[in-house]
Amino acid sequence: MSTTNGHTSGQTIYLGAFAHCTALQEVEICEAGAIGVDSDGKIAFIERDIGDIPAYQLRERKEGWEHAKFVQIQDQGFFFPGFIDTHIHASQYPNSGIFGKSTLLDWLNTYTFPLESSFTDLTKARRIYARVVNRTLSHGTTTACYYATVHVEATNLLSDICLSKGQRAFVGRVCMDQLSPDYYRDESTEAAIEATEACIAHVSKIDPKHHFITPIITPRFAPSCSEGCLSALGKLAKETGLPIQTHISENKSEIELVAEMFPSSKSYTDVYDKAGLLNSKTILAHAVHLTPEERALVRSRDAKISHCPASNTALTSGAAPVRVLLDEGLTVGLGTDVSGGYSPSILEEARQAILVSRHVAMVDGDAAKLSTEEALWLATRGGAKVVGLENRVGGFEVGMDWDAQMISLDVVSEDGELEDAQNKGPVDVFMWESWPDRINKWFYGGDDRNTAAVWVKGRLVHATPKYRG
Numbered sequence: 086m087s088t089t090n091g092h093t094s095g096q097t098i099y100l101g102a103f104a105h106c107t108a109l110q111e112v113e114i115c116e117a118g119a120i121g122v123d124s125d126g127k128i129a130f131i132e133r134d135i136g137d138i139p140a141y142q143l144r145e146r147k148e149g150w151e152h153a154k155f156v157q158i159q160d161q162g163f164f165f166p167g168f169i170d171t172h173i174h175a176s177q178y179p180n181s182g183i184f185g186k187s188t189l190l191d192w193l194n195t196y197t198f199p200l201e202s203s204f205t206d207l208t209k210a211r212r213i214y215a216r217v218v219n220r221t222l223s224h225g226t227t228t229a230c231y232y233a234t235v236h237v238e239a240t241n242l243l244s245d246i247c248l249s250k251g252q253r254a255f256v257g258r259v260c261m262d263q264l265s266p267d268y269y270r271d272e273s274t275e276a277a278i279e280a281t282e283a284c285i286a287h288v289s290k291i292d293p294k295h296h297f298i299t300p301i302i303t304p305r306f307a308p309s310c311s312e313g314c315l316s317a318l319g320k321l322a323k324e325t326g327l328p329i330q331t332h333i334s335e336n337k338s339e340i341e342l343v344a345e346m347f348p349s350s351k352s353y354t355d356v357y358d359k360a361g362l363l364n365s366k367t368i369l370a371h372a373v374h375l376t377p378e379e380r381a382l383v384r385s386r387d388a389k390i391s392h393c394p395a396s397n398t399a400l401t402s403g404a405a406p407v408r409v410l411l412d413e414g415l416t417v418g419l420g421t422d423v424s425g426g427y428s429p430s431i432l433e434e435a436r437q438a439i440l441v442s443r444h445v446a447m448v449d450g451d452a453a454k455l456s457t458e459e460a461l462w463l464a465t466r467g468g469a470k471v472v473g474l475e476n477r478v479g480g481f482e483v484g485m486d487w488d489a490q491m492i493s494l495d496v497v498s499e500d501g502e503l504e505d506a507q508n509k510g511p512v513d514v515f516m517w518e519s520w521p522d523r524i525n526k527w528f529y530g531g532d533d534r535n536t537a538a539v540w541v542k543g544r545l546v547h548a549t550p551k552y553r554g
């Protein structure tokens with residue numbers, strides 16, 4: 086038995102249907118599976134078809150698993166890998182849905198900076214951060230890349246909360262030493278670096294090997310950082326080997342602003358490259374309007390892209406050409422970009438990725454359309470690659486961690502009621518649907534009411550009252 090933050094997790098065999106992405110265009114579905122997870126939360130074996138074998142017999146057949154407990158799928162559901170949110174502003178969570186008709190630069194001044202600047206109040210910070218972690222876990226997000234604020238104490242609190250609630254997280258203290266309001270900015274480059282180092286030191290204390298929490302170097306975006314600050318952060322990234330997250334090429338006015346502010350750089354991408362901020366551990370959010378030269382530069386540095394379609398539509402930023410990005414060999418995941426994006430759900434983001442791809446297709450042709458399988462890939466395997474955890478999470482493979490969600494779908498009875506009166510999910514299954522159709526019905530109609538339980542590294546981190554029994 087091992088303990089994770091005081092929560093014991095023994096050997097467990099997960100029984101029932103499971104589905105996961107095995108290629109960009111492919112979802113593997115096993116209707117009668119069994120997945121054994123060891124006491125460290127790692128997948129030890131996968132049986133793809135156990136047929137009608139009773140559970141106890143399966144346990145007896147596996148040497149050393151005689152005392153394993155079972156978790157049986159509920160209703161007509163399936164296990165699915167946890168979602169990975171590659172771009173979310175934890176501090177902006179209370180503003181979800183509040184953006185009016187603003188676009189990026191006025192949205193920042195009207196809604197975002199006033200809220201973020203208030204995180205000197207740690208009681209308020211705790212309330213917001215605890216809620217956003219609970220909420221994203223309830224939507225099946227097992228890994229999140231968070232932007233916090235400029236405040237060291239509040240950022241450290243976010244790391245503490247993620248660790249105690251069991252969510253895998255990249256936590257970034259936001260750096261911004263220019264073109265920001267006087268009431269909310271770093272006083273100098275030195276102050277930005279010192280504060281970032283303090284947050285890195287805190288994570289070294291609470292999770293030295295970064296099993297769950299990794300600090301991430303976070304220049305807000307080029308316009309709010311001086312060249313000196315960007316270069317100092319690039320140097321810090323090189324010294325520490327830590328990942329980097331920032332925004333790029335989200336909105337046309339922003340791109341013009343970057344060209345004015347950084348006249349010696351060839352492009353927005355070049356600003357980051359010159360500062361040493363473009364490498365294989367860099368997560369670039371949005372990338373809506375990158376030129377072919379910029380995309381080639383991103384690819385040559387093996388930097389990753391977080392596609393945030395809900396936010397890009399809400400703030401009228403543009404429609405990112407995801408098919409082009411994928412065809413050119415770029416690594417893409419999904420980001421909710423709360424609160425530019427209105428929803429903390431990666432399932433909602435995956436739907437928005439599909440719809441945005443349809444709008445791109447109306448101009449560029451049908452090849453731009455993403456399929457359900459592709460959107461699920463972006464939400465899991467793609468996201469895992471973006472955050473550098475593709476060997477640990479995003480799918481079900483022996484040796485990977487059990488970061489998973491139990492999806493439950495409600496069955497309609499003969500009289501048109503639900504077979505289980507406790508269920509109140511939005512998806513109705515009539516039982517004539519094929520398994521791929523059931524997954525499509527969940528994809529387009531499902532929400533957190535269908536997410537019955539969520540595990541990170543084998544630890545149960547969220548469960549609906551019905552699952553808990």
Ligand SMILES: [Zn+2]
Nearest residue numbers: 332370422425
């Ligand atoms: Zn953002």
